[in-house]
Amino acid sequence: MITFNHPVDAAVTRDARQHFVQVWNYLTSSAYGSQEWSVKHPKTAGHDALEVTSVQVLEGGRRLFLEVPELMPASQIHLHVMTGPDKFADLYGTVHQLGQPFTDFPGAKPLVAKALSVPAGNLAVTTEPTRVNPWAKGEGGRSVKLEAALGLQFAQKQLVAKSGERLSLEFSNPDAVPHNVLFIKPGALQRVGDLANKMITDPAGLARHYVPESPEVLVYTDMVQPSHKFTIHFNAPQEKGEYPYLCTFPGHWLVMNGVLKVE
Ligand SMILES: [Cu+2]
Structure with a gap:
């Protein structure tokens, strides 16, 4: 559910195909920074695109509900939302946990609860052994x-x-x-x-x-x-x-x- 401070153009935003939603995870480790990892396939680098199955335009266009049945906890969610002809809003956030499903619109589909095994910010396991320093031992000078x-x-x-x-x-x-x-x-x-x-x-x-x-x-x-x-x-x-x-x-x-x- 996205609330805007001005009405969006209902005629174009109603089309679910105009919006794009993707998620990815970061891995917490002692290294500096993280690659962006798939949430669905945790050992693969990349983003998961989530299907938007419907869009509800509410409160005269000030609120948009994107129906995304696959929504899951993730380090990052990116919503690329069309708000008018050739106008987009990009929103980024962290999905820590899901609330109750919003179903207060005609044709709402009951959600099938999915087992979500991968929490946001899971631990990285690096398989590379730490390099041994070639100059740590040897004759002193x-x-x-x-x-x-x-x-x-x-x-x-x-x-x-x-x-x-x-x-x-x-x-x-x-x-x-x-x-x-x-x-x-x-x-x-x-x-x-x-x-x-x-x-x-x-x-x-x-x-x-x-x-x-x-x-x-x-x-x-x-x-x-x-x-x-x-x-x-x-x-x-x-x-x-x-x-x-x-x-x-x-x-x-x-x-x-x-x-x-x-x-
Ligand atoms: Cu330094």
């Missing part, structure tokens, strides 16, 4: 400390190393959100940052520590949770130059970056 700072920053904007120097880098995160650090090839900041931002919708993003697949990524830590530390051991590049470092938690890299100067 010169101790270097890097710290996350409030406001999506690294406390150290610049680090310096000698060509080929063995380093043990301890990255600590006193912040309230997770961060990581990736060292990448000179000039690659924008490209790697763009790839990281795209991982926002990747269900395996967290298992991959939001490290993009790119030959320009040299060395990285795991995603480090608030109040945690992570140490990696690696050799600074042989070639002298300015090697950017960044956090690839989607959205952070633009401000959360620095430069490793290899001399």
Whole structure:
């Protein structure tokens, strides 16, 4: 039942084929963001279109009742409703539970109650194992400390190393959100940052520590949770130059970056 603050055009809205209704679910997980999943087929990405079997125009056009017998709890429902010739209203909401069926119109069909097994916001199960960090174990080198700072920053904007120097880098995160650090090839900041931002919708993003697949990524830590530390051991590049470092938690890299100067 949709109530408008102005009458809709009854002549066109009465036609059930002019309206479109779809639903989908989000999956709650420790990853950032969710794909849009079918409600009817929970392990399939996509939306379910629900048939509108009739439209009742009530109260002189100020109220529309769309008869949607399949309506079910869903993270999102999208109603694309025609309100006049070539005029549409798009409405989005969450269906937590269904009320009593509305049947106060001629020809109302009694609803057959359906067993609805999938609540809105069910838990995601990612099958991908968490990636093991290749630099977490190994021979130690010169101790270097890097710290996350409030406001999506690294406390150290610049680090310096000698060509080929063995380093043990301890990255600590006193912040309230997770961060990581990736060292990448000179000039690659924008490209790697763009790839990281795209991982926002990747269900395996967290298992991959939001490290993009790119030959320009040299060395990285795991995603480090608030109040945690992570140490990696690696050799600074042989070639002298300015090697950017960044956090690839989607959205952070633009401000959360620095430069490793290899001399
Ligand atoms: Cu970050």
